[in-house]
Amino acid sequence: MDELIRGLQAGRPEAFERLVREYGDRIYRFVKRLAGERPAEDLTQEVFIRVHRSIEAYRPEGRFESWLFTIANNLCIDHSRRRKPEASLSDVDEDLAPERFASGTPEPIDRLEEEERRRALLKAVERLPFDQRQVFLLREEAGLSFREIAEMTGCPLNTALGRMHYAMEALRKSLKAYGMQ
Amino acid sequence: MECNRFVEEKIGQTESADFREHLAGCSGCARDVEELREVRTLYKAASTEKYLRGIPRVRRSRASWIPMAAAAAVLIGVFALILAGPGTNSPKPTETESKSAIFVRIHLEPWPSDVRVTTALDDCWQRLEQLEKNP
Numbered sequence: 001m002d003e004l005i006r007g008l009q010a011g012r013p014e015a016f017e018r019l020v021r022e023y024g025d026r027i028y029r030f031v032k033r034l035a036g037e038r039p040a041e042d043l044t045q046e047v048f049i050r051v052h053r054s055i056e057a058y059r060p061e062g063r064f065e066s067w068l069f070t071i072a073n074n075l076c077i078d079h080s081r082r083r084k085p086e087a088s089l090s091d092v093d094e095d096l097a098p099e100r101f102a103s104g105t106p107e108p109i110d111r112l113e114e115e116e117r118r119r120a121l122l123k124a125v126e127r128l129p130f131d132q133r134q135v136f137l138l139r140e141e142a143g144l145s146f147r148e149i150a151e152m153t154g155c156p157l158n159t160a161l162g163r164m165h166y167a168m169e170a171l172r173k174s175l176k177a178y179g180m181q
Numbered sequence: 182m183e184c185n186r187f188v189e190e191k192i193g194q195t196e197s198a199d200f201r202e203h204l205a206g207c208s209g210c211a212r213d214v215e216e217l218r219e220v221r222t223l224y225k226a227a228s229t230e231k232y233l234r235g236i237p238r239v240r241r242s243r244a245s246w247i248p249m250a251a252a253a254a255v256l257i258g259v260f261a262l263i264l265a266g267p268g269t270n271s272p273k274p275t276e277t278e279s280k281s282a283i284f285v286r287i288h289l290e291p292w293p294s295d296v297r298v299t300t301a302l303d304d305c306w307q308r309l310e311q312l313e314k315n316p
Contacts, residue, residue: 028232045237118227
């Protein structure tokens with residue numbers, strides 16, 4: 001990680017390529033679920049451009065991921081303030097295009113059921129209130145600790161935990177209809 | 182509620198011995214943990230979209246001012262040379278020189294530093310007219 005950061009700060013193209021290769025998918029998914037499908041690719045690009053512009057000022061006081069996803073989170077918030085939320089259901093369906101997903105080889109019936117459950121979960125995530133969705137994604141997609149999430153979102157630790165609690169409750173309820181015990 | 186928060190905080194961290202001990206004695210937390218794991222596992226399986234656009238083209242911002250500054254310096258230098266002219270020891274035009282050559286020499290003659298460019302050009306035109314009237 002230190003090598004990546006030093007490479008970025010030195011302006012080495014291969015370091016920038018590595019950054020996009022390692023974090024592109026995660027940033028894209030985070031942005032897509034927080035800000036919507038339509039602006040997701042543009043916002044993801046913007047995240048990397050912002051990183052490029054501000055990496056010289058980066059000081060490794062916290063984890064790099066926390067700094068990186070703070071940029072993504074702020075861009076999503078700015079975008080949400082500028083525009084109303086998009087209709088998410090069609091976006092989820094559109095985004096289930098096969099080329100977007102990693103390949104797997106489950107049996108056809110199992111695969112249909114699994115896809116049904118995945119689709120239901122992604123829809124449920126997109127239906128979460130913004131604050132809950134933000135905490136859920138920062139935890140599950142960005143992999144941040146609750147302390148990092150609380151610091152980033154400017155709320156007490158208990159508030160971050162509470163939002164995660166309600167998010168998980170909502171997701172669990174949404175999956176009950178799909179056979180989850 | 183307190184128990185759930187305990188679960189969610191702990192499940193995000195390395196599962197410690199005291200956490201496992203708590204789970205053994207708390208069926209509610211044990212069930213919550215199982216469901217949370219199922220949600221998390223399913224989400225990981227569902228959230229696999231790829232970023233397809235690729236690497237954005239960017240330039241080093243800190244170096245971008247250098248060529249611009251160099252170009253500006255060259256332009257300023259050329260402009261200053263034109264304003265300053267070749268100096269006082271430039272040869273005077275001879276009678277055999279054409280009017281166009283005289284015109285160029287007039288433009289390159291030195292002007293006082295406080296003379297504005299427009300004033301200097303007006304002066305050139307006046308002097309050219311005089312030369313045409315009295316070659």
